[in-house]
Amino acid sequence: MVAQAFNTDFTGNTHAEGAYITFRAGDTHFALAVSYVRYITTSQSLNRRSSPTKEGKTHIVFDFGGESLALYNFNEMIKTGAHTEEIEALITLLNDRQEDHVSWLAELETSLKTGQPFTKAGDHHQCAFGKWYDSYQAQDAELKRILAAFRDPHRRLHALAEELTGQVKRGIALESVLRQLQQARETTFGELLTLFDDAQRRLEELNKPVVIVLEDGRHKFGLQVESIGDIKQFESSAWLPDQNAGDNCCYDGYFQTGDALYLNIMPQSLLRMA
Numbered sequence: 001m002v003a004q005a006f007n008t009d010f011t012g013n014t015h016a017e018g019a020y021i022t023f024r025a026g027d028t029h030f031a032l033a034v035s036y037v038r039y040i041t042t043s044q045s046l047n048r049r050s051s052p053t054k055e056g057k058t059h060i061v062f063d064f065g066g067e068s069l070a071l072y073n074f075n076e077m078i079k080t081g082a083h084t085e086e087i088e089a090l091i092t093l094l095n096d097r098q099e100d101h102v103s104w105l106a107e108l109e110t111s112l113k114t115g116q117p118f119t120k121a122g123d124h125h126q127c128a129f130g131k132w133y134d135s136y137q138a139q140d141a142e143l144k145r146i147l148a149a150f151r152d153p154h155r156r157l158h159a160l161a162e163e164l165t166g167q168v169k170r171g172i173a174l175e176s177v178l179r180q181l182q183q184a185r186e187t188t189f190g191e192l193l194t195l196f197d198d199a200q201r202r203l204e205e206l207n208k209p210v211v212i213v214l215e216d217g218r219h220k221f222g223l224q225v226e227s228i229g230d231i232k233q234f235e236s237s238a239w240l241p242d243q244n245a246g247d248n249c250c251y252d253g254y255f256q257t258g259d260a261l262y263l264n265i266m267p268q269s270l271l272r273m274a
Contacts, residue, residue: 017236020255021212022229022262024139026080031255031262034231036214039064043209043224046071062222064213071211071222077273078250083226087207091200097129098196101157105181105189108161112177118165124158140206141230146199153191160184216267223270232257239264 020031021040046062048071060071075081104120104127111118121127125134133154138144160181167177211222234255241253250270251263 017234020232020234020262020264022232023210023225023227024229025075025078025226026083028080029229029260029262030251030265031232031234032212032214032265032267036216036267037212038215038220039213040228041211043211046211046222062211064222067220069213069220069222071224072270073224074270075226077270084207087203091203093132094196094200094203097132098193100128101189101192105157105185108164109178109181112164112168112174112181115168118161120161122158122161124155127158130154130158140202140227143199143202143206146195146202150192150195153188153195156188157184157192160188214267219267219271221267221271232262234262
């Protein structure tokens with residue numbers, strides 16, 4: 001992620017219509033008015049260190065614009081676990097399913113050359129990846145786009161098994177059948193390999209925490225979140241106040257878009273929780 005500076009004016013209105021940065025913590029969506037945001041960068045890019053507090057404890061600070069700013073981990077503040085383990089498990093799963101299809105293609109070639117029965121899945125819904133794919137729902141928009149692109153080449157690859165073994169049984173020259181297999185390896189299978197790489201790369205990007213530098217008119221500090229989602233434009237009609245939100249709460253209500261709820265984060269309340 002490239003560091004990005006924001007030139008916005010603090011409005012003081014915590015739920016005005018306008019642009020909001022969105023992000024997730026656990027299974028909950030949050031929104032933060034762009035007017036509070038001064039800078040966004042990756043957590044790894046910061047020069048951070050421990051600093052003593054007036055209470056005799058320590059907290060993490062980092063350098064920004066000639067100042068030392070406190071850095072707070074949002075997931076820790078709201079006592080929500082990160083998705084790190086889930087993301088790492090998905091990366092491993094996709095890598096394993098990619099290797100499955102390398103083996104699938106190699107076994108199909110052996111079957112065509114030797115006449116041995118081809119025993120791997122011909123139905124793209126029945127392989128291990130297909131079963132996972134049919135049930136998995138991505139939350140990240142970019143990952144969802146990448147996964148959607150798998151559908152056609154994955155179906156075409158598995159359809160090769162019936163088509164090519166059928167040609168051999170009908171007496172089509174093996175040289176012609178293997179030529180078709182090689183063409184599919186270079187096109188359809190090449191598409192799949194690229195998509196597997198793209199999906200794993202996107203998951204690795206999601207596994208890199210992001211730091212948002214916030215300023216509320218009086219205080220400036222950094223907030224570390226798992227990843228940044230879309231910048232959404234919310235209308236005032238989408239605002240739902242939360243009468244139960246108290247001083248120990250980091251939000252004061254919700255923005256509703258369709259079936260999704262985004263908790264509106266107040267930087268002042270975050271500092272009271274720190």
